[in-house]
Amino acid sequence: MQCSLRKISDNMKIKYNLLKEEKNTNARLGTIETNYGTYDTPMFMPVGTQATVKTLSPEEVKDLGAGIILSNTYHLWLRPGEDIVDKAGGLHKFMNWDGPILTDSGGFQVFSLSKPKWISEEGVKFKSHLNGEELLLTPEKSIEIQNKLDSDIAMSFDECIGFPHTRKYVEESVERTLRWAKRGKDVFNNPRQSLFGIVQGAEYEDLRKHCVEELVKIGFDGYSIGGTAVGEPKDVQYQQVEYSCKYLPKDKVRYLMGVGDPIDIIENVIRGVDIFDCVAPTRLARHGHAHTKYGKINVKNNKYKDDFTPIDETCDCYACKHYTKAYIRHLIVADETFGQRLLSIHNIRFLIKLTEDLREAIKNDNILEYREKFIKDYYGDKDYLQNKTTGQGE
């Protein structure tokens, strides 16, 4: 049977190739080889939690220059169920995406579905957000689901803890996350899928180091940095990333989970991160906000009602090439989905373009200058750290 999806290779673990380290920082230029082609890093992955990047077609996502996209175990487990996706021929066929897919493990839902949840050694009991049914997600179950979904990269089931927390809790949580990582790896059985371990340990360097060392002993195809963008101050986030990257093996890809503020991407690329994902560009878009070279704007604002210029004159995306702020504002205010699509296209493109620029800066060994210029344009005189916390807090 002729498969409509172009699978480049059938039986391959992902492979990271480190091409260059930036002269003045820890930033890295590389490529990641997947079953669906080879992509450059640093890279930004658009998020398609429920097997769709909200409001966009796969063709549109492709056109933005996206490589890997992210989907979610928890959501697909609840609906439509991994067996349906399996029956469809796997997630790629199910959603008509012929690029690589990474599935998150459900670990973030341990954090975000905060109210009724019980964490035990066995796993996490949730109440389904759909019908209140009590569900038990375990490391084994998460991997089983992901094996069936047949994504290219599966994530270990971890505990993503919020901020702040006690050192004692972090210590216990890291050990549990490590045991869960081992249990997940033990049942992992999809030969064409890769498995990533997740570094936790909050803001404690020794715990991050310990977590990395233990994960490396277990052995994974790539490593993620978790537990960031959960309400901590920005400088704490950057430190957490530093403490993780410092000990991670150079020959494996590094994925910082859930981070997608432009400045955070730059700061963390500088600290050695290769891959990012974030819901922000699409969520902000649906809420009427757009990134521009000169900062984030709220397109709904009255002052744009007769502004017939593009969102960002310097942007090469479809929305900026063909539509004005006034028109997009009208669509958003009128609650038309096309407005949400246009802003989603723009915001994702903005972040992907950012990673393209960062790759160029790494090549040219001028990423610090790039950062300075970016901040000057994007934040103006504002202090971009300004005691701001990241993410949703607890």
Place this chain on the structure above:
RNA sequence: GGAGGGUUAGCGAAGUGGUCAAACGCGGCAGACUGUAAAUCUGUUCCUUCGGGUUCCAUGGUCCGAAUCCAUGACCCUCCA
């Protein structure tokens, strides 16, 4: 011509003697959002020099006190002729 019902903030709509500058919804204006329980959530929305000022169709009245009671007028709706 006769009989009822109605008129409250930008709109819709509660309120029928004091705790009413007036619930609630919409609309408006702003804000938040970082591995998506999020096309969601929050604030604000008569004027103000923040002391206060002026409101509930209009005018006059009752009362210590009126969006609320009475009188007259204006306009709107329904039914009967």
